[in-house]
Structure formats: C-alpha cells, structure tokens
Amino acid sequence: MTTIASLQIGELAYISEESLDEIPLKLLEMGCLPGAEVELIQVAPLNDPLYICVNGSHLAIRKETAAKIKIIKAK
Amino acid sequence: MSHKKTINVALIGNPNTGKTSLFNELTGLNQKVGNYPGVTVDKKEGSSKLQKNLKAIITDLPGTYSINPTSLDESIVLKTLLNSKSEKKSDVIVVVADIENLKRNLLLFSQIKDLEIPTVLAINMADQMERKGITLDIKLLEKELGNDVVLLSVRKEKGIDELKKAIVNTYHSAKAFPLCNVNNRIDPAYFDRLKEINPNYSIYELWLMITHNSFPDTISREEKSALLNFKNDSKNLKKYQHKETIFRYQKINEILKNTYLVDRSKASDLRSTLDKIFTHKIFGYILFFAVLLVIFQSIFDWASLPMDLIDAGFANLSSYVNKNLPAGVLTNLISEGIIPGIGGIIIFIPQIAILFLFISLLEETGYMSRVVFLMDKIMRRFGMSGKSVIPLISGTACAIPAVMATRNISGWKERLITILVTPFTTCSARLPVYAIIIALIIPDQKVFGVLNLQGLTLLSLYILGFATAIIAAIILHKTLNVKSTSFFVVEMPDYKLPSFKNVFIDVVEKTKAFIFGAGKIILSISVVLWFLASNGPQSYKDVEKNITENVFHQQLSQQEINQMIASSKLENSYIGIMGKSIEPVIKPLGYDWKIGIALISSFAAREVFVGTLATIYSVESDDEDITTIKQRMASEINPDTGTRRFNFPVGMSLLVFYAFAMQCMATLAIVKRETKSWKWPLIQLFGMGTLAYICSFIVYQILS
Numbered sequence: 001m002t003t004i005a006s007l008q009i010g011e012l013a014y015i016s017e018e019s020l021d022e023i024p025l026k027l028l029e030m031g032c033l034p035g036a037e038v039e040l041i042q043v044a045p046l047n048d049p050l051y052i053c054v055n056g057s058h059l060a061i062r063k064e065t066a067a068k069i070k071i072i073k074a075k
Numbered sequence: 076m077s078h079k080k081t082i083n084v085a086l087i088g089n090p091n092t093g094k095t096s097l098f099n100e101l102t103g104l105n106q107k108v109g110n111y112p113g114v115t116v117d118k119k120e121g122s123s124k125l126q127k128n129l130k131a132i133i134t135d136l137p138g139t140y141s142i143n144p145t146s147l148d149e150s151i152v153l154k155t156l157l158n159s160k161s162e163k164k165s166d167v168i169v170v171v172a173d174i175e176n177l178k179r180n181l182l183l184f185s186q187i188k189d190l191e192i193p194t195v196l197a198i199n200m201a202d203q204m205e206r207k208g209i210t211l212d213i214k215l216l217e218k219e220l221g222n223d224v225v226l227l228s229v230r231k232e233k234g235i236d237e238l239k240k241a242i243v244n245t246y247h248s249a250k251a252f253p254l255c256n257v258n259n260r261i262d263p264a265y266f267d268r269l270k271e272i273n274p275n276y277s278i279y280e281l282w283l284m285i286t287h288n289s290f291p292d293t294i295s296r297e298e299k300s301a302l303l304n305f306k307n308d309s310k311n312l313k314k315y316q317h318k319e320t321i322f323r324y325q326k327i328n329e330i331l332k333n334t335y336l337v338d339r340s341k342a343s344d345l346r347s348t349l350d351k352i353f354t355h356k357i358f359g360y361i362l363f364f365a366v367l368l369v370i371f372q373s374i375f376d377w378a379s380l381p382m383d384l385i386d387a388g389f390a391n392l393s394s395y396v397n398k399n400l401p402a403g404v405l406t407n408l409i410s411e412g413i414i415p416g417i418g419g420i421i422i423f424i425p426q427i428a429i430l431f432l433f434i435s436l437l438e439e440t441g442y443m444s445r446v447v448f449l450m451d452k453i454m455r456r457f458g459m460s461g462k463s464v465i466p467l468i469s470g471t472a473c474a475i476p477a478v479m480a481t482r483n484i485s486g487w488k489e490r491l492i493t494i495l496v497t498p499f500t501t502c503s504a505r506l507p508v509y510a511i512i513i514a515l516i517i518p519d520q521k522v523f524g525v526l527n528l529q530g531l532t533l534l535s536l537y538i539l540g541f542a543t544a545i546i547a548a549i550i551l552h553k554t555l556n557v558k559s560t561s562f563f564v565v566e567m568p569d570y571k572l573p574s575f576k577n578v579f580i581d582v583v584e585k586t587k588a589f590i591f592g593a594g595k596i597i598l599s600i601s602v603v604l605w606f607l608a609s610n611g612p613q614s615y616k617d618v619e620k621n622i623t624e625n626v627f628h629q630q631l632s633q634q635e636i637n638q639m640i641a642s643s644k645l646e647n648s649y650i651g652i653m654g655k656s657i658e659p660v661i662k663p664l665g666y667d668w669k670i671g672i673a674l675i676s677s678f679a680a681r682e683v684f685v686g687t688l689a690t691i692y693s694v695e696s697d698d699e700d701i702t703t704i705k706q707r708m709a710s711e712i713n714p715d716t717g718t719r720r721f722n723f724p725v726g727m728s729l730l731v732f733y734a735f736a737m738q739c740m741a742t743l744a745i746v747k748r749e750t751k752s753w754k755w756p757l758i759q760l761f762g763m764g765t766l767a768y769i770c771s772f773i774v775y776q777i778l779s
Contacts, residue, residue, distance in 0.1 A: 021314070056175075058569075
C-alpha cells in the first residue's frame with residue numbers, strides 16, 4: 001500500500017480519496033484533504049517524524065499517522 | 076439598538092499568524108492575565124480605544140487551527156465561543172489570518188461564521204505578498220464572503236486603524252449569518268431534528284455541543300439530555316465531521332479561485348535552505364546543543380550580578396526596617412517574614428526573565444518547531460512528545476512555568492509524564508543550596524589542569540537531574556495505566572526575524588505571571604515559617620530569662636548573649652520542635668534537627684535552606700554573607716562523632732536529597748491546578764521524597 005510514509009524526500013503525490021475515514025480530523029482541518037498535493041520535505045533523524053508540505057501547509061506528523069494516509073504518486 | 080461604551084472583542088486565529096502581535100499592537104502594555112472560569116488556561120485581556128467614546132476589551136484567545144479542540148489550550152476557544160448567549164459574550168470576533176496560509180485560515184473563519192457571531196476577517200502579513208508572489212482581490216473576497224475584510228501588516232504597523240473601523244462597523248451592523256450551511260449538505264433530516272431542540276442556537280452551535288460534550292450554562296437539563304441522545308451514533312458523528320471539513324474546503328476553494336492567486340515561481344527558497352541545516356541529522360543536533368549551551372551560559376553569567384544585588388538589597392532593607400521601625404511583632408513580621416519572602420521571589424526574576432527571553436526568541440523565529448521535530452522520536456521512547464523539550468528546558472529556571480508550558484501537548488499521558496518529571500530538572504532554587512554545600516565539601520582545585528572540580532560537581536548535578544527525569548519518564552511510561560490518545564501534528568512555520576516588541580511583552584507577561592502565581596505561595600509560606608520560628612510553647616518564652624540568668628557570671632559580650640538567645644529561641648520554637656521530632660527519621664541520612672528545620676523550611680522554596688541555616692547558626696542578619704555562613708557551617712561539630720557536621724558524606728547526602736526531593740509547594744499547587752486532582756502532586760511529593768530519602772541514605776551510609 002502506498003502511503004505518505006513510503007514517499008522519498010522531494011517526491012510529490014496526491015492524497016487518495018479512499019483514505020478519507022483514516023485521516024484524523026485535525027489533519028483534514030489543516031489541509032490534508034483527499035486530492036491535495038503532498039510533498040515529503042524532510043525526514044527527522046531516526047526516520048520519524050516526517051516533515052511534509054500539503055495543500056501549502058508545512059507540517060510535521062508522526063510516521064504512524066503518515067502510514068494511514070494513502071496516496072497516488074505523481075507521474 | 077443600545078450602544079454600550081465598551082464592547083467585547085475576541086481575537087482568534089491559527090498559531091503563527093501574528094495574532095499576538097496584533098493583540099500587543101492594539102493594547103500595548105494595557106494587558107492583564109486572568110483565568111477563564113473553571114479552567115486553568117490564562118486569559119489575556121487588554122483594552123483598546125476604537126474611536127472616541129468607544130472602547131474595546133480585547134481577549135486574545137489561544138491559537139488554534141479549528142474550533143474542534145485537541146488540546147487544553149484549544150478547548151478554551153470552543154468554550155468561549157459557545158457561551159455566545161451569556162453576559163460576557165463577544166460582540167465582535169476578529170479572525171486573524173496570514174496571507175500565505177489563507178486557505179487553511181479560512182477554515183477557522185468559516186466555522187466562526189457558522190456560529191452566527193459578527194466577524195471581521197483580518198489578513199496579516201500583507202507586506203509579504205509580493206515576495207511570495209501572492210495577489211488578492213479584496214473587494215471580490217469581501218463580496219464572496221459577505222464579510223468585512225481588512226489587510227494588515229502588524230509588523231509595519233499598517234492597517235490597524237482600518238481594522239478598528241471595521242470592528243466598529245461590524246459591531247453596529249451586527250451582521251451575522253452562516254457561511255457554509257453545512258447541515259444541508261450532510262444529512263438535512265438529522266440536522267432539522269437537531270434544530271428543534273433549541274431554536275435560539277444555530278445548528279452549528281448545537282452540533283458542536285454534541286461533538287465535544289461542551290454545554291453552555293444556558294442549555295437546560297432536558298435540552299442537554301436530548302442533545303446527548305443525538306450522540307449515540309458515534310460513527311456517524313465522526314463521518315459527519317469529516318464531511319463537514321471537506322465541504323468547508325470545497326466552499327473555500329470556490330471562493331479563493333478568483334480572488335487569491337499564487338505565483339509559485341516567485342517563492343523564495345530561504346526556508347528550505349534553513350530547514351536543511353536546522354533539521355540535519357548531525358548538524359541539527361549540534362546546533363540545538365549549542366543553543367542550549369548558550370542559554371545555560373547566559374542564565375549563569377547574566378543573572379549572577381542582578382541576583383547578588385537583589386540579595387544584598389533585601390538583606391539591607393530587612394535590617395534597615397528592623398532598626399528603624401518600633402520594635403514589636405509587626406516589625407518582626409515585616410523584616411523577618413515579609414521582606415525575605417518577597418526577596419525570595421524577586422531573586423528568581425533575572426534567571427527566569429533570561430530564560431523566557433530565549434524561549435520567546437526561539438518561538439518567534441520558528442526554530443522551536445524544528446527542535447520539536449528533531450526531538451520527537453527520542454522523547455517518545457521516554458513516553459513524552461517532542462513538545463516536552465520546551466518544558467524540560469524551562470524547568471532549569473523554574474518548574475512552575477515549565478509545568479504550564481505543557482498545555483499544548485495533546486496526548487494526556489505524554490503531558491502528564493512531562494509534568495511529573497519536570498521537577499527533577501535542576502531549577503534555579505536549587506543553585507544556592509548546591510553552591511554552599513559544594514563550597515563546603517569539594518576542594519576548590521583544578522583537575523586535568525583546566526576543569527574546576529567544584530564546577531564539575533555542579534555540572535554532574537545538572538546531568539543527574541536530567542538523567543533522573545528521563546529514567547522516571549521511562550518508568551512512568553511503562554507503569555502508568557492512563558487512557559490517552561496521542562496525536563501529534565506540528566506546523567513548521569516560515570522563519571521570521573523576531574519582533575522586539577513581541578519578545579519584550581512576552582517576557583514581561585510571563586515573568587509577571589510567575590511572580591503573582593508562585594509568589595503568593597512562596598510569600599505566604601515564608602510568613603507561616605516566620606510564625607513557626609518566632610513562636611513556641613512556654614519553654615520558648617522562658618529562653619531569654621534562662622539564658623540571661625545562666626550566663627550572668629560568664630564573661631560574654633552582649634552580642635554573644637544575643638546570639639545564644641536567638642539560637643536557643645529557634646531550638647524551642649514550633650519549627651525547632653518540628654525539626655527535633657523528625658530528627659530520628661533523618662539521622663540515618665546524616666542530618667541533625669537543625670538541618671531538619673532547614674529541610675522543612677525548604678518547602679517554601681529550596682533556596683530558603685541557606686537563609687534558615689544562617690538563622691539557626693545565629694549569624695547576624697546584617698552580614699548575611701555567604702562566606703560567613705559557610706565558615707559557621709564549616710566549624711559546626713557533630714557532638715556524636717566530634718567531627719565536622721558538614722563533612723563529605725553529609726554534604727553528598729544533602730546534594731542528592733535536594734536533587735531528588737519535591738520540596739516546592741508552589742510547584743505542587745501548579746501541578747494540582749494543571750492535572751485537576753491532588754493525586755498527581757501527592758504522587759510527586761511521596762515518590763520523589765522516597766527516592767530522595769533512599770538515595771541519600773545509601774550515599775551517606777556508603778561514604779561514612
């Protein structure tokens with residue numbers, strides 16, 4: 001399954017419609033919506049948390065959360 | 076419509092939008108920090124003149140991304156907004172947004188609008204538009220939103236007057252209608268039934284009451300139980316909240332499509348360059364530890380001079396009052412209870428202000444979020460969150476503001492562990508105690524030619540404090556059975572130059588909050604201790620007579636006799652009796668009843684230890700100089716062994732005791748307030764006390 005947790009640094013993707021129920025409300029509210037563009041900017045040492053840019057918001061989220069958000073990779 | 080002379084205005088907005096800067100700009104230093112009724116979060120209020128004859132009381136609500144709360148700070152926003160029918164309701168709400176994240180900021184705006192409260196949208200950081208390649212059609216946006224919109228640049232002091240005008244206009248027109256009508260889009264039948272419960276409230280308000288179990292006082296019991304019935308289907312609630320958010324963003328995208336344009340090619344890449352350095356796997360940590368070193372170094376270097384001055388100033392004031400006011404109980408209360416009590420609070424101001432200065436700078440620049448990002452995984456292994464780093468650093472000045480700084484940690488267990496272990500970090504009140512004991516038992520010599528042995532001991536105590544905090548956290552993490560869902564999301568704001576005004580006001584406000592919060596407790600305990608030390612049973616009252624009679628035939632100067640009286644009075648006072656009664660318990664640690672008194676007094680604040688010993692060893696108060704106390708302590712003999720009382724084993728045992736024991740009433744009170752129960756402060760008191768006792772016992776028994 002492709003999720004935000006499987007992105008490489010600098011890689012772009014779109015959040016998939018199917019993960020809507022999995023995304024915590026807080027993240028939705030911060031712009032992490034289905035269809036939104038997401039880019040992995042940086043990974044913290046020890047590989048967690050992840051620093052992403054989604055819908056123009058720069059956010060740090062934990063890997064466990066990122067692993068719940070399915071994506072479709074940009075071509 | 077009646078026009079009051081004073082109206083209530085609430086500022087609400089995402090973190091990092093410059094909301095607090097705007098608050099500072101509107102109110103200046105006309106601010107006060109109060110409490111929200113029934114909750115622990117500080118309420119920041121200030122007044123601002125909107126126009127002739129019209130003043131506004133402005134409330135700065137905690138920063139939040141939405142009115143659906145996930146932390147204590149954020150739940151305040153919801154509570155305040157739901158009380159829209161009460162006396163203290165907001166007449167106008169100003170939603171502060173920043174131009175770069177306008178889309179996300181409008182989500183909060185759309186939620187507020189649906190509460191049907193008159194609202195002004197203030198878009199800040201307009202000066203950044205060009206640099207970020209943003210164009211905005213204000214007129215069209217106002218039309219689409221059906222709401223007043225003001226462009227601001229708080230840092231450049233632009234747009235403030237326009238905002239004031241817009242607040243006044245909005246207040247007079249009292250326009251209030253929903254923006255999104257979410258109910259029609261999700262499940263109209265469900266929401267229609269909801270509306271029937273109390274038509275005075277907007278559907279969105281009723282919906283928020285259900286989803287967050289937060290009911291204003293104006294809701295009757297029947298209405299409340301009817302609302303709770305709607306809650307049963309909790310799966311749908313969550314689904315509806317998701318749908319609601321998606322719908323809001325659809326609406327926002329529609330509105331912004333023609334009004335807000337971003338040319339990404341113009342965006343600067345300063346941010347990504349700095350991020351690469353600050354969050355680098357190696358340099359990131361090196362830089363962070365360098366920052367910490369600078370902070371600790373400055374706390375010591377910059378604070379020592381003002382602290383010495385304050386110490387000397389209060390000692391002089393005390394003896395001045397003693398000499399110049401008519402002798403009596405009242406004078407004693409002032410000179411021995413109140414003045415040293417206030418001095419004991421004021422002395423912490425330099426260190427605390429310097430620490431707040433650094434924390435404020437790190438937060439203003441945006442660096443603190445990077446630290447949270449760097450440290451989260453490591454801290455999680457100890458059951459804490461990346462956000463726990465800030466309280467742990469603050470704890471090196473004082474545990475009280477540190478405990479308050481845990482409020483933005485959303486997981487209850489992570490927050491609780493942070494609160495529980497923070498008092499292990501070496502706070503500034505321990506320093507005077509460490510300083511005098513180290514001076515007594517550790518020789519002032521260099522090892523390896525460069526390192527000072529005394530300094531090294533102090534450093535080890537700091538490391539001991541941090542290490543114990545971490546170990547305690549690991550144990551709590553494994554043993555605490557607390558239900559908590561931890562959710563972690565941190566915004567990484569753009570880097571900014573700090574504004575001098577914001578930093579200054581922040582430091583002043585936080586320091587004031589410390590003085591009035593902790594100060595009250597420290598002062599009242601000082602007064603209680605003074606009473607216990609200057610009153611006693613019959614034997615206390617007889618001291619003067621007995622000594623004067625007994626020493627009559629000896630060749631003693633008046634000063635020596637006075638010292639004997641003071642010392643003997645203390646021995647027979649209530650506190651002396653308390654010290655003697657705990658002597659059997661503390662004897663295995665190497666302490667006598669005199670040290671026992673000092674331990675009891677330390678509950679006001681640990682540094683009282685030094686002053687108490689000074690009184691016990693009857694050093695005259697007008698030369699309350701550390702060398703004199705030190706000499707007196709050094710020459711104190713243990714009658715059982717005939718050796719020095721403060722020898723190496725006793726000194727080490729005391730150092731360990733002060734490192735571990737929870738000897739601070741003010742911190743216990745704050746922990747009670749923040750955890751809303753006596754359970755946790757009591758666990759801290761007895762847990763840390765037991766640890767201190769056992770470790771000091773082992774240290775003393777091994778060394779002696």
